[in-house]
Amino acid sequence: MHEFGIAETIVQTALDAARAHGAARVDVVRVRIGDLSGVVEEALRFAFESIADGTPAGGARLEIERAPVRCYCSSCGVEFATAPLDYQCPACGAISGDVRGGREMDLVSIEVS
Amino acid sequence: MxxxxxxxxxxxxxxxxxxxxxxxxxxxxxxxxxTIALHQSLMAKNDRLAEQNRGFFKGRGILALNLVSSPGSGKTALIEATLRALKDEFRMATIVGDLATDNDARRLRAAGAPAIQITTGAVCHLDAHMVQHALEDLGDAPVDILFIENVGNLVCPSSFDLGERLRVVVTSVTEGEDKPLKYPAIFQNADAVVVNKIDLADAVGFARETALANLKAAAPRARLFEISARTGAGLDAWHAFLREHAPRRPAQPREAG
Structure with a gap:
């Protein structure tokens, strides 16, 4: 439901960066979205297209890279990649309450021309 | 090409x-x-304001809680019951977010605490910026515990740090057992989960063991409380949890109520 707000930040940041680099338009926008971010990809794409329309980012390609959930197991001292609801260390079976990745919502890069 | x-x-x-x-x-x-590399968090602005709020709370010795739930789980009822029970022990205040109406703020004021209403309009969550403005409205009133009642929604509030010390998810037996499985993001980093309306558990056929197993899997670091805000059942453990985290002010002894 908050994908529109996120898309607004994406488009605004991309337009500001493009302008700062003297570019006329934004062709590609790359974001990294964590599996625990609560962001729905289709909703984000729809919001992005709607908001970018009519701006120099109109028609830009949105590339979404997923970031897996990463937990830290304090007994084993290791970090492991997993999925939402599965916070169990594959080595020792302990449940980790220390999630270190998966909530990302990052604007990684843009391509401009 | x-x-x-x-x-x-x-x-x-x-x-x-x-x-x-x-x-x-x-x-x-x-x-x-x-290509222009940006590598910036889309939540950067909110996170920066949340850190400011956290500093404000720390500086004033305020325990701030962010209460999230689906609509109708009983966040307001839980806060009301807590305000009434702990009014002689702590100075408490509330910030309450709703899409519309100030009904909840009225209820909380009636329960004896200052209540700042944030009416979000179409926005489905509170963010750190809204809370910052509400704190201005709160002024210099001394506060030990601040309850921030989020907009009823199990999705969006999970992304917005408000600067709170504790995130509390309120759920209720009438919502069934699988809410934690359907909304993993909001449960995962909860410090406490309060299961409300246990007085209705039998009437709605609540499968307690299944529900607790789901909660433990989805909210690995949360303390669990089974309560009824209406009857008061289980609230003692919840109050003890608040006492554990609330600032101690030995210089200001209070009279017993």
Whole structure:
């Protein structure tokens, strides 16, 4: 439901960066979205297209890279990649309450021309 | 495909070559595409304001709680019951977010605490900026515990740090057992989960063991409380949890209520 707000930040940041680099338009926008971010990809794409329309980012390609959930197991001292609801260390079976990745919502890069 | 104009020439292509196709636009070969690395969090602004709020709370010795739930789980009822029970022990205040109406703020004021209403309009969550403004409205009133009642929604509030010390998810037996499985993001980093309306558990056929197993899997670091805000069942453990985290002010002894 908050994908529109996120898309607004994406488009605004991309337009500001493009302008700062003297570019006329934004062709590609790359974001990294964590599996625990609560962001729905289709909703984000729809919001992005709607908001970018009519701006120099109109028609830009949105590339979404997923970031897996990463937990830290304090007994084993290791970090492991997993999925939402599965916070169990594959080595020792302990449940980790220390999630270190998966909530990302990052604007990684843009391509401009 | 050529990145530049969408023609079928492989990219990157040498310039100065013959073009055997028409262009509908000026073909300026100085205008190459370039990548700009940004690597910035889309939540950066909210997170920065949340850190300011956290500093404010820490500086004033305020225990701030962010209460999230689906609509109708009983956040307001839980806060009301807590305000009434602990009024002689702590100075408490509330910030309450709703899409519309100030009904909840009225209820909380009636329970004896200052209540700042944030009416979010179409926005489905509170953010750190809204809370910052509400704190201005709260002024200099001394506060030990601040309850921030979020907009009823199990999705969006999970992304917005408000600067709170504790995130509390309130759920209720009438919502069934699988809410934690359906909304993993909001449960995962909860410090406490309060299961409300246990007085209705039998009436709605609540499968307690299944529900607790789901909660433990989805909210691995949360303390669990089974309560009824209406009857008061289980509230003692919840109050003890608040006492554990609330600031101690030995210089200001209070009279027993």
């Amino acid at each position: 050529c990145d530049h104009c969408g023609c079928s020439t492989p990219a990157p292509h040498a310039h100065g070559h013959a073009h055997d196709h028409d262009h509908s636009h000026a073909h300026d070969h100085d205008e190459e595409r370039k």
